[in-house]
Amino acid sequence: MKKLLKRPGVQAFVASIICILLGLLIGYIVLLIINPQGATESIFKVIQNFFSSKRANLRLKNFGNTLTKTIPLIMCSLSILFAYKVGLFNIGAAGQYVAGACACLYAALGWGWSWLPCMLLAVVVAAIYGGIVGLLKAYCNVNEVISGIMLNWIGLYTANTILSNVKETASPYTLYLDKENPAALLPNIGLDKLFNNATVTIAVPLALIIAVAVEILLNKTRLGYELRATGLNKNAARYAGMAENRNIIMTLMISGALAGLGASMLYQTGYMRWECTQSSVPAMGFNGIAAAFLGGLNPIGSIFSSFFIQHITDGGSNVNTNFYSSQISDVISSVIIYLCGFVLFIKLTMNRMISRSEEKKGEKN
Amino acid sequence: MESPYAIEMLNITKRFPGIIANDNITLQLRKGEIHALLGENGAGKSTLMSVLFGLYQAEEGTIKKDGKVVKINDPNDANALGIGMVHQHFKLVECFTVLDNIIMGVEPVGPLGFLRKKEAREKVLALSKKYGLDVDPDAKIEDITVGMQQRTEILKMLYRDNEILIFDEPTAVLTPQEIDELMQIMRNLAAEGKSILFISHKLAEIMAVADRCTVLRKGKYIGTVNTKDTTMEELSAMMVGRNVNFHVDKKPATPGETVLEVSHMTIASKRHNNNAVKDVSFKVRRGEIVCIAGIDGNGQSELVYGLTGLEPLTSGKIILDGKDITKASIRKRSTSGMSHIPEDRHKHGLVLDYSLEYNIILQTYFDSKFTSGIGFLRRKNIREHSDELIEKFDVRSGQGSITTARAMSGGNQQKAIIARELDKQPEVLVAVQPTRGLDVGAIEYIHKQLVAQRDAGKAVLLISLELDEVMDVPDRILVMYEGEIVGELDPKKTTQEELGLYMAGAKRDEVNV
Numbered sequence: 001m002k003k004l005l006k007r008p009g010v011q012a013f014v015a016s017i018i019c020i021l022l023g024l025l026i027g028y029i030v031l032l033i034i035n036p037q038g039a040t041e042s043i044f045k046v047i048q049n050f051f052s053s054k055r056a057n058l059r060l061k062n063f064g065n066t067l068t069k070t071i072p073l074i075m076c077s078l079s080i081l082f083a084y085k086v087g088l089f090n091i092g093a094a095g096q097y098v099a100g101a102c103a104c105l106y107a108a109l110g111w112g113w114s115w116l117p118c119m120l121l122a123v124v125v126a127a128i129y130g131g132i133v134g135l136l137k138a139y140c141n142v143n144e145v146i147s148g149i150m151l152n153w154i155g156l157y158t159a160n161t162i163l164s165n166v167k168e169t170a171s172p173y174t175l176y177l178d179k180e181n182p183a184a185l186l187p188n189i190g191l192d193k194l195f196n197n198a199t200v201t202i203a204v205p206l207a208l209i210i211a212v213a214v215e216i217l218l219n220k221t222r223l224g225y226e227l228r229a230t231g232l233n234k235n236a237a238r239y240a241g242m243a244e245n246r247n248i249i250m251t252l253m254i255s256g257a258l259a260g261l262g263a264s265m266l267y268q269t270g271y272m273r274w275e276c277t278q279s280s281v282p283a284m285g286f287n288g289i290a291a292a293f294l295g296g297l298n299p300i301g302s303i304f305s306s307f308f309i310q311h312i313t314d315g316g317s318n319v320n321t322n323f324y325s326s327q328i329s330d331v332i333s334s335v336i337i338y339l340c341g342f343v344l345f346i347k348l349t350m351n352r353m354i355s356r357s358e359e360k361k362g363e364k365n
Numbered sequence: 366m367e368s369p370y371a372i373e374m375l376n377i378t379k380r381f382p383g384i385i386a387n388d389n390i391t392l393q394l395r396k397g398e399i400h401a402l403l404g405e406n407g408a409g410k411s412t413l414m415s416v417l418f419g420l421y422q423a424e425e426g427t428i429k430k431d432g433k434v435v436k437i438n439d440p441n442d443a444n445a446l447g448i449g450m451v452h453q454h455f456k457l458v459e460c461f462t463v464l465d466n467i468i469m470g471v472e473p474v475g476p477l478g479f480l481r482k483k484e485a486r487e488k489v490l491a492l493s494k495k496y497g498l499d500v501d502p503d504a505k506i507e508d509i510t511v512g513m514q515q516r517t518e519i520l521k522m523l524y525r526d527n528e529i530l531i532f533d534e535p536t537a538v539l540t541p542q543e544i545d546e547l548m549q550i551m552r553n554l555a556a557e558g559k560s561i562l563f564i565s566h567k568l569a570e571i572m573a574v575a576d577r578c579t580v581l582r583k584g585k586y587i588g589t590v591n592t593k594d595t596t597m598e599e600l601s602a603m604m605v606g607r608n609v610n611f612h613v614d615k616k617p618a619t620p621g622e623t624v625l626e627v628s629h630m631t632i633a634s635k636r637h638n639n640n641a642v643k644d645v646s647f648k649v650r651r652g653e654i655v656c657i658a659g660i661d662g663n664g665q666s667e668l669v670y671g672l673t674g675l676e677p678l679t680s681g682k683i684i685l686d687g688k689d690i691t692k693a694s695i696r697k698r699s700t701s702g703m704s705h706i707p708e709d710r711h712k713h714g715l716v717l718d719y720s721l722e723y724n725i726i727l728q729t730y731f732d733s734k735f736t737s738g739i740g741f742l743r744r745k746n747i748r749e750h751s752d753e754l755i756e757k758f759d760v761r762s763g764q765g766s767i768t769t770a771r772a773m774s775g776g777n778q779q780k781a782i783i784a785r786e787l788d789k790q791p792e793v794l795v796a797v798q799p800t801r802g803l804d805v806g807a808i809e810y811i812h813k814q815l816v817a818q819r820d821a822g823k824a825v826l827l828i829s830l831e832l833d834e835v836m837d838v839p840d841r842i843l844v845m846y847e848g849e850i851v852g853e854l855d856p857k858k859t860t861q862e863e864l865g866l867y868m869a870g871a872k873r874d875e876v877n878v
Contacts, residue, residue: 220741220742220744221740221741221742222730222731222736222740222741222742223740225723225730225742226730228719229716229719229723229727232716232717232718232719233712233715233716233717233718235712235713236712236713236714236715236716236727237716238675238695238713239673239675239695239705239707239713239714240695240699240727240728240730241674241694241695241696241697241698241699241728242696
């Protein structure tokens with residue numbers, strides 16, 4: 001048992017599960033404090049999410065919705081974890097996500113491009129946007145967190161300005177993609193029929209493939225070897241003649257590309273439109289941080305953690321509004337997401353407990 | 366009757382999972398004596414001191430103070446008993462003054478919480494006068510010499526009225542002259558009735574200053590001897606468990622053509638406005654070991670950084686094997702035949718969280734042997750190569766190639782680096798303090814490897830702070846002082862004393878190389 005617990009993979013998994021349970025518990029306590037009557041019912045609604053739908057095909061459709069929103073979250077968490085493995089905290093993923101959204105939406109609505117060029121443009125623009133953070137870090141030694149946060153805001157208002165050109169006159173939202181330019185919608189490859197939901201697209205298998213690709217890139221390639229060495233020990237990487245600055249820029253570009261692709265994979269499904277008056281950076285990039293940590297900083301783990309976080313968030317909208325105001329869903333899911341960040345802390349505590357019990361055993365023998 | 370011992374550690378046993386760090390060790394410190402604690406790395410010196418300071422609890426054994434059994438549960442208990450320690454790495458706040466550092470934690474305060482610095486200053490000045498500890502109480506730590514920082518640490522102990530003073534390898538950072546001063550201070554302290562425990566592995570210093578010496582080896586108590594009645598040879602045999610050949614066996618050098626030529630190298634310092642390396646020129650030929658000697662911080666590190674490409678030169682020229690590499694990248698220098706055993710194996714030499722095999726390929730991972738055309742690592746080749754070097758260089762680790770470098774002992778980490786750097790078949794090997802922190806067995810091994818490189822017709826540039834190493838290993842010695850080469854010596858003709866004078870800047874020649 002102890003031996004099993006010592007394996008890093010098992011540890012990451014157990015720590016993630018503990019975080020989830022703790023988050024649910026605290027969420028439940030919050031519900032109890034606000035109104036004890038509906039608490040139990042509501043917390044189950046949160047956990048059930050689409051399972052609580054009565055009809056089978058509605059259940060499937062809601063599952064599809066959760067899936068569609070999970071995809072950008074997977075991409076954002078891949079973006080975060082990729083940079084993190086190289087020793088960079090790319091909080092600017094949120095801004096790179098915005099840059100990607102802006103690029104693909106404008107290309108689709110303003111220029112009438114079809115889906116693939118739109119998607120590629122989103123990737124390129126977001127990669128360049130991430131590259132700015134990298135350039136500042138590599139050549140001016142500006143901390144990537146600071147420049148990332150600033151660029152998040154610059155990105156948001158730039159996107160609002162640019163996308164105002166393609167918005168509906170009567171509302172702050174951009175035009176409907178499926179009406180203006182259906183060619184820019186991602187192909188469904190039959191998934192829409194399977195899920196009874198037109199927003200389930202090629203993005204789903206693509207995201208899974210990219211997660212595996214990131215895993216391979218990090219662990220089996222020369223580039224991954226270099227990048228991880230740089231992240232683990234910058235000085236040793238330099239000593240070994242690795243181009244440290246180039247690696248930093250490249251990492252943030254790849255990280256940005258992943259986030260930008262995530263945006264394209266959401267906005268090009270037609271599930272959501274951009275609100276040109278929004279005054280806060282979309283939370284997707286930030287939730288990616290929680291998903292990356294909850295997934296044990298493993299690309300494959302990210303798939304599951306992202307799904308779970310999206311599942312809880314969607315489930316939160318099912319709580320009984322007779323007892324709670326509608327914002328309660330956000331409170332619950334934030335508590336859980338917040339706790340997700342504690343994975344590393346719990347891993348540390350677990351290790352300490354294991355080594356302490358071993359020391360005691362050593363004393364007895 | 367009053368006990369003659371200030372502190373006694375009797376039959377101390379401390380186990381860790383898998384090893385016995387201290388196995389029935391007895392250490393008795395007499396009042397007013399200087400008692401040396403001698404042992405190699407891993408002999409159990411640090412564990413024993415941690416037990417004394419209450420950082421670890423011994424499973425067996427007792428500690429007595431003035432003949433009475435005491436229980437030390439944490440460092441506060443140790444302080445209360447008057448035990449103080451000067452750590453190898455000083456625990457000082459750089460931007461505070463000497464006085465502030467001394468009173469830190471025991472500040473004299475008035476009823477309203479205001480500091481009473483005047484009181485403290487008087488006490489510090491009185492102490493410094495009494496024991497001959499020359500310090501300026503108002504100087505900032507960052508502005509004073511290492512020797513003065515050490516005196517501040519000693520004053521910290523005295524200010525707290527400690528009776529038992531522990532010095533952990535105090536001479537490692539000092540110049541020969543500062544070492545003499547420290548020895549005198551220790552004698553003064555002992556004469557005033559303080560009891561001193563002096564942890565070291567430098568035999569000459571122990572013979573010079575200590576009254577008695579307790580020797581540990583691999584966690585076991587070997588014995589306690591009077592230094593008057595013993596010799597350095599006897600002490601070293603006790604420490605290592607066999608007679609050590611201090612002398613490095615080597616044939617006379619047969620130098621060939623010049624491989625590395627440095628001319629007028631100047632490198633700016635990161636710490637101060639002066640240049641760290643000033644107009645340095647030298648040559649290294651095939652089949653010889655040239656050693657750059659000097660006290661730590663006289664520009665040796667910067668010289669190596671400039672040579673290997675980690676820092677740019679302000680001016681000067683480096684020729685490697687006929688090619689100008691002054692502006693070449695680190696990678697280019699490495700592939701043109703320069704190997705570098707770095708000064709700090711944790712900072713530069715290894716990616717500690719990588720496996721041993723990944724560290725073995727750190728300088729060659731891009732080679733087509735290890736990376737396929739489209740950029741995938743050839744894991745099978747990497748494993749084979751690593752297994753081969755582990756075998757050839759006798760690198761020992763728990764799980765072979767897949768062991769995390771962090772989990773290996775210092776000696777084996779160093780062996781892994783040496784394996785990697787020598788396997789590249791370099792024309793020039795730059796070895797910076799290659800034996801730092803290693804035990805005698807590993808030191809012998811590394812010296813043999815350096816000599817083998819030389820005998821294979823390669824050039825070796827050794828940078829060392831250890832006088833024994835400087836005297837024994839190289840064929841030529843260049844002494845560096847304040848960024849300049851101040852002397853060229855023949856190790857066969859010079860003495861440690863003469864070398865010391867050059868290192869301290871008391872003597873210099875015009876060197877034309």
